[in-house]
Amino acid sequence: MHTTEQLQxxxxxxxxxxxxxxxxxxxxxxxxxxxxLGGKRIRPLLxxxxxxxxxxxxxxxxxxxxxxxxxxxxxxxxxxxMDNAPLRRGKATVHEKWSTNTAILSxxxxxxxxxxxxxxxxxxxxxxxxxxxxxxxxxxxxxxxxDMEFESRDDVSIEEYxxxxxxxxxxxxxxxxxxxxxxxGASEKDAxxxxxxxxxxxxxxxxxxxxxxxxxxxxxxxxxxxxxxxANKKTFLLLKAFELANGEIKEALDTWTGYKDFDNxxxxxxxxxxxxTLDIQNVAKxxxxxxLDQALYLFKQINVNEVQKSNLLTLTxxxxxxxx
Amino acid sequence: MHTTEQLQxxxxxxxxxxxxxxxxxxxxxxxxxxxxLGGKRIRPLLxxxxxxxxxxxxxxxxxxxxxxxxxxxxxxxxxxxMDNAPLRRGKATVHEKWSTNTAILSxxxxxxxxxxxxxxxxxxxxxxxxxxxxxxxxxxxxxxxxDMEFESRDDVSIEEYxxxxxxxxxxxxxxxxxxxxxxxGASEKDAxxxxxxxxxxxxxxxxxxxxxxxxxxxxxxxxxxxxxxxANKKTFLLLKAFELANGEIKEALDTWTGYKDFDNxxxxxxxxxxxxTLDIQNVAKxxxxxxLDQALYLFKQINVNEVQKSNLLTLTxxxxxxxx
Numbered sequence: 139m140h141t142t143e144q145l146q147x148x149x150x151x152x153x154x155x156x157x158x159x160x161x162x163x164x165x166x167x168x169x170x171x172x173x174x175l176g177g178k179r180i181r182p183l184l185x186x187x188x189x190x191x192x193x194x195x196x197x198x199x200x201x202x203x204x205x206x207x208x209x210x211x212x213x214x215x216x217x218x219x220m221d222n223a224p225l226r227r228g229k230a231t232v233h234e235k236w237s238t239n240t241a242i243l244s245x246x247x248x249x250x251x252x253x254x255x256x257x258x259x260x261x262x263x264x265x266x267x268x269x270x271x272x273x274x275x276x277x278x279x280x281x282x283x284x285d286m287e288f289e290s291r292d293d294v295s296i297e298e299y300x301x302x303x304x305x306x307x308x309x310x311x312x313x314x315x316x317x318x319x320x321x322x323g324a325s326e327k328d329a330x331x332x333x334x335x336x337x338x339x340x341x342x343x344x345x346x347x348x349x350x351x352x353x354x355x356x357x358x359x360x361x362x363x364x365x366x367x368x369a370n371k372k373t374f375l376l377l378k379a380f381e382l383a384n385g386e387i388k389e390a391l392d393t394w395t396g397y398k399d400f401d402n403x404x405x406x407x408x409x410x411x412x413x414x415t416l417d418i419q420n421v422a423k424x425x426x427x428x429x430l431d432q433a434l435y436l437f438k439q440i441n442v443n444e445v446q447k448s449n450l451l452t453l454t455x456x457x458x459x460x461x462x
Numbered sequence: 463m464h465t466t467e468q469l470q471x472x473x474x475x476x477x478x479x480x481x482x483x484x485x486x487x488x489x490x491x492x493x494x495x496x497x498x499l500g501g502k503r504i505r506p507l508l509x510x511x512x513x514x515x516x517x518x519x520x521x522x523x524x525x526x527x528x529x530x531x532x533x534x535x536x537x538x539x540x541x542x543x544m545d546n547a548p549l550r551r552g553k554a555t556v557h558e559k560w561s562t563n564t565a566i567l568s569x570x571x572x573x574x575x576x577x578x579x580x581x582x583x584x585x586x587x588x589x590x591x592x593x594x595x596x597x598x599x600x601x602x603x604x605x606x607x608x609d610m611e612f613e614s615r616d617d618v619s620i621e622e623y624x625x626x627x628x629x630x631x632x633x634x635x636x637x638x639x640x641x642x643x644x645x646x647g648a649s650e651k652d653a654x655x656x657x658x659x660x661x662x663x664x665x666x667x668x669x670x671x672x673x674x675x676x677x678x679x680x681x682x683x684x685x686x687x688x689x690x691x692x693a694n695k696k697t698f699l700l701l702k703a704f705e706l707a708n709g710e711i712k713e714a715l716d717t718w719t720g721y722k723d724f725d726n727x728x729x730x731x732x733x734x735x736x737x738x739t740l741d742i743q744n745v746a747k748x749x750x751x752x753x754l755d756q757a758l759y760l761f762k763q764i765n766v767n768e769v770q771k772s773n774l775l776t777l778t779x780x781x782x783x784x785x786x
Contacts, residue, residue: 159604161604162604162607162608162611164607164611165603165604165607216566216567216570219563219566220563220566220567239543239544239610242540242543242544242566243540243544243603243606243607243610245570246540246569246570246573246603247600247603247604249570249573250596250599250600250603251600253577253592253596253599254596254600256592257589257592257593257596261588261589264585264588264589264592265581265585265588268577268580268581268588268592269581272574272577272578272581275574275577276571276574276575276578279489279567279570279571279574280483280485280486280489280571282567283486283488283489283567284486286563286567287486287488
């Protein structure tokens with residue numbers, strides 16, 4: 139069993155060893171570019187941890203981990219086109235640096251590269267691996283579609299929102315863990331438990347993101363606090379506020395989300411005041427903790443010893459212990 | 463062994479039985495739309511014929527055939543965005559009817575659906591099937607990239623052009639046949655021969671398309687004769703003409719391809735006059751026949767009896783016997 143640092147080293151080596159053709163340059167350069175923008179490599183790490191959880195060596199699932207990382211980067215390239223995003227991790231997005239057409243086509247070929255990596259797994263697990271990967275990829279596409287649709291809808295329920303973040307974010311975490319488990323020869327029951335664990339962690343993690351956007355310590359937060367408020371993004375907090383607000387509070391919320399021109403700082407402070415009045419932070423934390431508790435409840439049922447569980451538990455705690 | 467008509471019936475039934483989720487509607491409606499625009503279903507037909515060529519039943523490879531058809535339609539959706547095409551088979555393209563974002567994301571999920579169909583093939587062939595499919599998909603992406611790059615280049619050689627149409631069009635025909643062969647348990651040698659047959663037929667077929675665009679009987683041709691000339695499309699004919707032309711002929715070619723404003727009919731007639739002077743039609747036909755002969759030479763070497771070869775030979779003759 140490897141330490142988390144060792145697993146991260148195994149990943150970085152494998153990522154640097156990913157080989158893409160040289161030609162056509164315009165098609166393959168963006169792949170190297172986006173993958174080398176970095177990121178925390180959480181998803182491929184979960185694949186490896188899913189394998190070691192069940193007592194097998196991380197190297198057994200390194201190709202599946204690469205498939206997940208390349209797939210994840212493919213979704214970033216295409217999502218950035220759809221979201222019209224100029225920056226990704228502080229650098230120009232692929233469609234900005236090259237062109238939209240290049241970003242579409244490089245993304246497409248990344249999907250193929252992901253599948254090529256997947257085809258390298260031990261053939262005895264191949265069918266199960268493909269089914270899990272394809273179900274995951276399909277969920278991610280559905281989540282992105284719902285996210286786009288929500289932008290122009292005024293009647294998104296909390297339930298719909300949770301389902302959207304489940305698809306867009308959480309199924310990939312669950313799918314990554316399950317791929318690792320399958321390749322370790324885990325039982326179907328354990329593979330499903332680790333999948334459900336990942337999905338619940340993913341939802342909790344996204345809810346935490348929603349909370350941090352409003353309540354993070356600006357000194358420690360990587361990005362602008364209040365970005366979601368400025369953009370009227372339909373997060374758990376905003377949807378919950380609309381659900382709970384009435385009277386003057388409702389009016390204030392309608393007014394601030396209705397303004398076309400506004401001072402960013404003033405809007406963030408005013409909407410946060412609405413949230414505070416409605417105790418939205420605690421409501422959101424309660425929901426987050428519900429998913430986190432459910433995840434840990436499922437994790438406990440997995441039939442392996444505590445030592446093998448330690449890496450994943452520590453990672454979960456680290457991920458959920460970001461600064462408020 | 464089925465007749466071609468029976469195979470087409472098997473395909474149509476399978477296509478109508480393709481099931482996609484109902485929700486999100488915006489994501490899945492475009493898939494049904496594009497697939498039901500029709501087309502000749504040549505590629506999935508080649509999968510089935512590849513299987514029956516080696517003595518197995520077409521139903522064995524129906525999932526692979528569906529994977530190829532869904533993948534092909536995915537490339538149409540994304541290519542139409544990149545080519546800014548308003549129409550596909552006389553109907554609005556997906557990005558025109560819905561939006562570019564919908565076309566990107568529906569295309570992505572079609573790629574996943576193609577892979578889901580592929581995962582249904584007999585597990586003993588799965589690894590080979592995936593390797594062939596992924597190599598094919600990668601080639602098609604590379605071909606589209608080269609095609610786009612050629613638009614802004616003035617130094618495209620005939621060799622580069624042939625390589626581009628090989629990737630963009632021909633590898634999919636070869637790949638379709640090879641998938642069918644693999645699923646029939648064909649030897650590696652025979653599977654490679656049928657792949658090479660398909661690739662050569664694909665190149666011959668595209669060269670025939672280039673010739674037909676200029677020399678087809680307008681009464682029998684489905685689209686506007688001379689469309690490639692009007693658009694300055696770098697076809698075999700135009701590239702060959704630039705290679706052979708000099709003096710006044712070269713000047714005429716430069717002039718007509720340089721005009722921003724022109725009368726369509728006058729341009730088509732003038733460029734065709736250049737082609738006639740240089741005997742381009744025959745040069746192109748010679749090249750086309752070279753690939754066709756090579757295809758038939760390879761086909762002859764495949765180690766199965768003449769009866770089993772008859773369907774594919776008849777189809778080849780039909781495809782190559784379009785009206786001039």
